[in-house]
Amino acid sequence: xxxxxxxxxxxxxxxxxxxxxxxxxxxxxxxxxxxxxxxxxxxxxxxxxxxxxxxxxxxxxxxxxxxxxxxxxxxxxxxxxxxxxxxxxxxxxxxxxxxxxxxxxxxxxxxxxxxxxxxxxxxxxxxxxxxxxxxxxxxxxxxxxxxxxxxxxxxxxxxxxxxxxxxxxxxxxxxxxxxxxxxxxxxxxxxxxxxxxxxxxxxxxxxxxxxxxxxxxxxxxxxxxxxxxxxxxxxxxxxxxxxxxxxxxxxxxxxxxxxxxxxxxxxxxxxxxxxxxxxxxxxxxxxxxxxxxxxxxxxxxxxxxxxxxxxxxxxxxxxxxxxxxxxxxxxxxxxxxxxxxxxxxxxxxxxxxxxxxxxxxxxxxxxxxxxxxxxxxxxxxxxxxxxxxxxxxxxxxxxxxxxxxxxxxxxxxxxxxxxxxxxxxxxxxxxxxxxxxxxxxxxxxxxxxxxxxxxxxxxxxxxxxxxxxxxxxxxxxxxxxxxxxxxxxxxxxxxxxxxxxxxxxxxxxxxxxxxxxxxxxxxxxxxxxxxxxxxxxxxxxxxxxxxxxxxxxxxxxxxxxxxxxxxxxxxxxxxxxxxxxxxxxxxxxxxxxxxxxxxxxxxxxxxxxxxxxxxxxxxxxxxxxxxxxxxxxxxxxxxxxxxxxxxxxxxxxxxxxxxxxxxxxxxxxxxxxxxxxxxxxxxxxxxxxxxxxxxxxxxxxxxxxxxxxxxxxxxxxxxxxxxxxxxxxxxxxxxxxxxxxxxxxxxxxxxxxxxxxxxxxxxxxxxxx
Numbered sequence: 001x002x003x004x005x006x007x008x009x010x011x012x013x014x015x016x017x018x019x020x021x022x023x024x025x026x027x028x029x030x031x032x033x034x035x036x037x038x039x040x041x042x043x044x045x046x047x048x049x050x051x052x053x054x055x056x057x058x059x060x061x062x063x064x065x066x067x068x069x070x071x072x073x074x075x076x077x078x079x080x081x082x083x084x085x086x087x088x089x090x091x092x093x094x095x096x097x098x099x100x101x102x103x104x105x106x107x108x109x110x111x112x113x114x115x116x117x118x119x120x121x122x123x124x125x126x127x128x129x130x131x132x133x134x135x136x137x138x139x140x141x142x143x144x145x146x147x148x149x150x151x152x153x154x155x156x157x158x159x160x161x162x163x164x165x166x167x168x169x170x171x172x173x174x175x176x177x178x179x180x181x182x183x184x185x186x187x188x189x190x191x192x193x194x195x196x197x198x199x200x201x202x203x204x205x206x207x208x209x210x211x212x213x214x215x216x217x218x219x220x221x222x223x224x225x226x227x228x229x230x231x232x233x234x235x236x237x238x239x240x241x242x243x244x245x246x247x248x249x250x251x252x253x254x255x256x257x258x259x260x261x262x263x264x265x266x267x268x269x270x271x272x273x274x275x276x277x278x279x280x281x282x283x284x285x286x287x288x289x290x291x292x293x294x295x296x297x298x299x300x301x302x303x304x305x306x307x308x309x310x311x312x313x314x315x316x317x318x319x320x321x322x323x324x325x326x327x328x329x330x331x332x333x334x335x336x337x338x339x340x341x342x343x344x345x346x347x348x349x350x351x352x353x354x355x356x357x358x359x360x361x362x363x364x365x366x367x368x369x370x371x372x373x374x375x376x377x378x379x380x381x382x383x384x385x386x387x388x389x390x391x392x393x394x395x396x397x398x399x400x401x402x403x404x405x406x407x408x409x410x411x412x413x414x415x416x417x418x419x420x421x422x423x424x425x426x427x428x429x430x431x432x433x434x435x436x437x438x439x440x441x442x443x444x445x446x447x448x449x450x451x452x453x454x455x456x457x458x459x460x461x462x463x464x465x466x467x468x469x470x471x472x473x474x475x476x477x478x479x480x481x482x483x484x485x486x487x488x489x490x491x492x493x494x495x496x497x498x499x500x501x502x503x504x505x506x507x508x509x510x511x512x513x514x515x516x517x518x519x520x521x522x523x524x525x526x527x528x529x530x531x532x533x534x535x536x537x538x539x540x541x542x543x544x545x546x547x548x549x550x551x552x553x554x555x556x557x558x559x560x561x562x563x564x565x566x567x568x569x570x571x572x573x574x575x576x577x578x579x580x581x582x583x584x585x586x587x588x589x590x591x592x593x594x595x596x597x598x599x600x601x602x603x604x605x606x607x608x609x610x611x612x613x614x615x616x617x618x619x620x621x622x623x624x625x626x627x628x629x630x631x632x633x634x635x636x637x638x639x640x641x642x643x644x645x646x647x648x649x650x651x652x653x654x655x656x657x658x659x660x661x662x663x664x665x666x667x668x669x670x671x672x673x674x675x676x677x678x679x680x681x682x683x684x685x686x687x688x689x690x691x692x693x694x695x696x697x698x699x700x701x702x703x704x705x706x707x708x709x710x711x712x713x714x715x716x717x718x719x720x721x722x723x724x725x726x727x728x729x730x731x732x733x734x735x736x737x738x739x740x741x742x743x744x745x746x747x748x749x750x751x752x753x754x755x756x757x758x759x760x761x762x763x764x765x766x767x768x769x
Contacts, residue, residue, distance in 0.1 A: 004291050007282060008298035015299070021656075023303035023310075024649075025259060026356060030311025031318065032252050034348040038319045038341075051231060054122045055084070057174040057197040059213050060229040062091065065194050068224040073196055079216040084119040084199040090183065090191035093499050094158055095558045101139065101154060101166075107499045107506060107557055110137070111177035111195055112186025120197040121174040128152045128168030131181050134188070138168040138180045162188050175234055178506055193226065206232055227501060233544050247713045252640070255430050259651060262423050289368040296364040297357060304356035312349050402682040405673075406689025417694065420658040424698030425705070427651030428742040432706020433713070434644035435738065438637050439729035440714055440722060444571065453488060454607035456599040458614055458623045470620030474594050477621070478514065481597055484613050486605030489515030492594040494585055500545070501554035501561075507541075508574065509555065511592075513582035515600060524721045525549050526568030532583035535564045538573020539721045542566065555580075557588040572720040648745060655691055655749025680759065687754035691746040699742025703735060 012019050063073060070088050077085030090112040116123035116130055116138075127149055131138045137156065141147050147169050156164040164181065176197060181189070200212035209230050217225050282292055397404060410417040458481065460470050470477060474492065481490045491514040498509045522528075526549040529536055535553075542548060547566055555562045562584055570579070585592060599614075601607060607625045614623035674683070707730060714722050 003287070004294045004298065007287070007295045008302070011295065011299045012302050019299075019303045022300060022356070023307040026304050026307030026352060027311040027314070029259065030308050030348050030352045031315040032255075033352070034312060034315030034344060035319060037344045037347065038315070051173045051235075054124065054173045055118075055120055055199065056172075056231055056234075057086075057121045057176060058200050058203040058231050059198045059209055060121075060174060060176050061196045061198065061213065061217070061225060062227040063088070063194045063196065063220075063224050064226050065090075065192065067221045068194075070194065072220055073194060076196060076216045076220070077198075079218070081200055081202070081212045081215050082198055083201050085196060085216075086118045086120040087196040088194040089113050089196075090186040090189075091177070091193045091195045092186065092189040092191040093556060093559075094156070094161070094164075094179075094189060096156065096497070100156060101151060107497060109178045109499060109506060110186070110189060111180050112183040112189075112191065113177075113180045114183050116170060116180075120199050121172055121176050123170045123172045123180070126169045126171060128166075130170075131167055131185070133182065134185050135162055135165055136167040136181065136185070137164040138170050139166055140175075140178050140180075141169040141171050158189075161190075173234070174231070175229070203231065206230065247716045251433065251709055251713060252430070255426055255433075259423055259426050262419050262426070293364045293368045297360055300356060300360040301353070304353055308349050308352045308356075311352070312345050315348065316345060400685075402678070402686040403689050406686040407693055410690060410694060416658060420655055420691070421694045421698050423651045424655065424695055424742050424745055425702040427648050427745045428699050428702025428738060429706040429709060430644050430651075431648060431741045432703050432738050433709045434640040435734065436707065436710035436729055437640050437713065439734075440710075440726050441637055443726045443729070444720070444722065453601040453603045453605065454625060456601060456607060456610055456614065456623055456625060458597040458599060458621055460593070460595055460620055470618045472618050472620075477594070477618070478597065480617050481599055481614065484610060484617075486601045486610050487599055488602045488605075489600040491515040491598045491600075492582070493596050493598065494582075494592050494594050496557055496585070496589060496592060498555050498557040498588070501556065506576075507555075508577040509535075509557070509585075510577060510579045511582055511585035512579060513594070515598075522571050523568045524571055524723050526566075529567055529579065529581045529584075532581060532587055533562055533564050534567045534584070535578050535580045536568040536570055537566065537578040538570045538575070540575035541573055541578060542569060544575055555584075555588065560588050562587050569721060571723065651745050652749035655694075655746050656753060659687060659691060659750040659753040683757055684751075684754045687757055688747055688750045691750045692743055695743035695746030696739070697742075698746070699739040702742060703738045706738070 073088040076082070092110050094108045094110050096108050113123075114132075116125055125138070126141055127147060128138070152166055152168070154166040156166070158164060162185070164185075170180070174197065176195065198213065198216060200209065202208045202212065209232065213228060279292055282295065283289075287295070399407070410420075458477075460477070472480065478490055478492055481487060491512055494511045496509050496511070497506045500507050523536065526536070535555075537547075545553075547553065549566050549569055551566050553564050553566070555564050564580065564584065573579075599610070601610060611623035611625060614621055678686075710729075711727065714727050
């Protein structure tokens with residue numbers, strides 16, 4: 001074994017370039033695959049684990065207490081298919097003022113519950129204690145971590161009801177309520193509904209959940225069940241943004257995997273072919289066929305293992321920031337999503353190494369079958385007769401001799417040529433996919449900014465600790481903003497936390513008035529809201545609540561209700577937020593004022609001067625130039641650009657390796673061609689031409705694959721529903737550039753070995769023969 005190791009170590013040192021190529025492609029591939037697997041695991045694993053630990057409810061059901069009694073609800077817990085149940089708990093909606101704790105004002109769904117423990121939905125207390133006495137309330141903390149004790153003791157004034165004091169903060173993975181009070185306190189809040197929490201024996205799909213809930217509530221009066229929320233909906237909300245990144249990350253991971261396999265196979269095959277004499281010498285010295293195989297597998301394993309280890313480490317370093325971006329703004333509760341699970345690292349570390357060995361095994365077995373005499377006599381050149389027919393056909397054309405010779409070279413090594421062209425095809429596919437994604441995301445990020453004018457964000461109440469209310473009224477503020485030089489449109493916005501009938505979690509309602517031009521290209525389906533009772537929302541909001549354009553829902557705010565119709569679907573939107581008209585706000589909360597304004601400036605207007613003029617109007621107004629950047633756009637473009645550069649580089653290295661092997665094998669031919677008058681420039685032309693044709697064919701094959709991959713990605717982003725004009729990004733100039741990308745990859749890889757071949761002297765070449 002020591003002889004095998006010494007021979008392998010010497011081969012690694014001698015073939016440094018091939019060793020570097022193998023290590024680099026394995027590193028890049030391992031990193032991309034780990035990121036894709038890590039995001040996939042984070043999208044479900046942490047949620048399921050935290051949900052199981054808290055015995056989260058498979059279904060949170062709300063019932064009308066005027067139609068069903070507590071005794072009838074209690075009997076549903078004993079129906080077939082119900083594994084466990086908790087309740088009934090009284091449920092009421094309480095109004096909250098703007099600025100109370102972290103809220104925007106609106107309503108709070110409060111449940112009367114004596115104990116945070118129980119068979120279903122074991123609520124975890126973060127700060128303080130549970131509400132057990134009158135006047136106490138525990139608030140659901142919506143983000144990861146703990147709020148600290150500073151906010152304990154905050155008062156909630158409830159007009160027409162008792163004043164409540166915050167005595168604790170808790171978190172529930174079931175999102176069964178926004179706050180909890182003691183059952184005795186609930187009676188003073190005049191509950192109009194009751195809540196039941198169920199866990200079913202089979203809850204794997206929405207259909208089975210619906211069947212289980214239907215079985216549990218079959219004997220209840222018709223119409224008593226007013227709403228449900230399932231754990232599958234919560235899981236979808238948890239992973240919605242991460243899922244939007246998953247398709248393109250997975251595609252890049254698969255592309256990296258394929259490129260790694262192809263190039264490793266190509267490099268190792270070339271190492272065997274170019275090392276025929278070395279194999280013959282090893283066998284002549286007494287190495288057995290199995291030892292020869294072991295030498296070449298070990299030679300590949302060394303850089304492969306190093307690449308796997310470094311790629312796994314790099315993937316784990318990058319996973320933290322990427323997961324942080326993917327789950328930003330999501331209510332993760334007690335789920336931990338900051339790191340990649342150990343199994344992902346183990347799978348990548350072991351799996352990629354095994355894949356490389358498998359790719360190396362086939363050409364290594366080729367060395368196993370060669371006798372010492374065959375290996376030594378095989379020399380460096382391909383067997384006689386390969387590609388001669390093609391060379392003769394090309395030689396009969398009017399093409400310059402270096403070009404015809406170059407175009408015929410790939411046919412001498414058809415297997416190596418196919419592997420090289422496959423690498424080019426995947427490189428062009430990656431470039432095409434990245435270009436399409438960039439064009440789509442740039443169009444998405446520029447929505448509402450097509451006129452090129454800046455946007456000014458104006459908030460009421462001052463900035464920082466200065467919460468001075470504005471002296472001007474809403475109409476006066478809007479009028480003054482419109483009258484300032486450079487203003488082209490003004491849009492007022494009010495935000496309220498409302499309730500939706502049948503939903504335990506609040507929804508954030510944005511009410512708009514004024515300039516609606518920014519909506520013109522945001523609506524994907526239907527239209528923008530124009531009258532009272534009309535709402536629009538993003539795909540995530542509608543999907544998670546089972547709504548579509550044309551459906552109706554009931555909004556409740558401050559004890560008032562409005563029957564709303566979904567009239568349109570936005571390109572994207574917060575899974576917890578909807579948009580409505582100012583007329584709808586007037587019916588729900590006529591006393592609510594605008595909290596901010598968006599001013600659209602004319603192209604070329606001075607944004608800084610406008611912001612200073614706004615603050616001079618009223619000390620209660622604060623203006624800032626809105627940032628035009630989009631986090632999602634930046635993430636996708638950055639990620640795709642980085643890995644496009646890496647995979648393009650790796651594909652070029654594959655071409656580099658192929659050309660290098662070809663020139664080494666054809667040293668004798670090059671020497672003879674130079675001896676009969678071929679110039680160094682013609683040698684470069686011949687060598688580059690030998691792969692430029694492969695690049696053109698690779699471009700023709702890679703472009704449609706990249707376009708198909710682009711459409712696959714943009715059609716499966718759950719939180720964004722791209723309109724047609726954002727998907728149709730391909731035009732003749734772009735397609736021509738993509739075709740040239742294949743040629744560029746090939747030429748980039750061939751140029752250095754071509755120049756090296758051109759500098760070889762006739763004497764040095766023939767001397768080695």
